[in-house]
Amino acid sequence: MRRRQQPPLPKRHGLDPARLRLPEDGQWASLRDHLVERLPRVDPARIDAMLAAGEIVDLDGPLAPDSPYVPGGAVWFHRDLPDETEVPFEIGIVHRDDDILVIDKPHFLATIPRGQHILQTALVRLRNDLDLPDLIPAHRLDRVTAGLLLFVVNPARRGAYQTMFHRKTVRKEYEAIAPYDPGLALPRTVRSRIIKEKQVLAAFEVDGEPNAETEVELLEHRDGLGRYRLRPHTGRTHQLRLHMNSLGVPILGDDFYPVITDKPVDDYTRPLQLLAASLEFTDPVTGAPRRFETRRALRAWTDLPGWSESAVE
DSSP states (O other), rough: OOOOOSSSOOOTTTBOEEEOOOTTOOSSHHHHHHHHOOOOOHHHHHHHHHTTTOOOTTTTTOOOTTOOTHHHHEEEEEEOOOOOOOOOOOOOOEEEEEEEEEEOOOOOOOOSSTBSSSSBBBBHHHHTTTTTTOOOESSSOOOOEEEEEEEEEEEGGGHHHHHHHTEEEEEEEEEEEEOTTTOOOOOOOEEEEEEEEETTTSSSESSSSSEEEEEEEEEEETTEEEEEEEEEESSSSSHHHHHHHHHHHHOTSSEEESSSSOOOOOOSSSSSOEEEEEEEOOTTTTEEEEEOOOOOOOOHHHHHHHHHHHOOO
């Protein structure tokens, strides 16, 4: 396996620098000309400033404003960060050892940096707060889903733990609060074909060979609501939300299904009532059985008015 090239810049805010590979067939007169064309969303004046400050480097060090274009080379730099609204909820630590870290992620916190969520993500927060610069997630949760997330602390163990999730050998259980339908026969296994297209917010179900499977069980019900246990056997985007919606009982607080609603990114009211409640697996390093359970609870079940009106986790 080819070893990943180590960047010549240190992490900043817990983030690796961006790496740009320069095309072999490039004909630009200078590196600056290429960067202006390659990065159309960056003001050319900002590129000039970064070059002047020595903030764009190759393996030999900072590159000057008049540096020539080198076909097949590579450069590194730290991207400017977007303005972010703080996600005012704490990350719970469930377990930590030399190899793994298991957390209880709050609602509204993304797992990894992406788009407008960079510093306000579980990965960056944990790298900084726990001084774990090499931390990496073994899997992911949607930003709006709360509950258990497993991270790998020891870089040498990344493949072992990430492979568990790729091979679907981790037994996962979720809890959800949704309307109660007395005519809905449960438990049952829901199977469908789910498609998620790039640049389209919501996933959707189509005819064809199923690629998503979820066991749905009603645990209890009262006052028109049900508390459900969901066991996914696959990991398609928005799978649990789509399957609950397809049964006619969409999860409370779902802003995508059945209808997309335009909710501001800093609106922390009515969190999606979906919780990653447990993770169970045979440890790929030690061979020991492992089971972790969330310490969170879904508020709509015990305090529906409070869930509707408050942003408190």
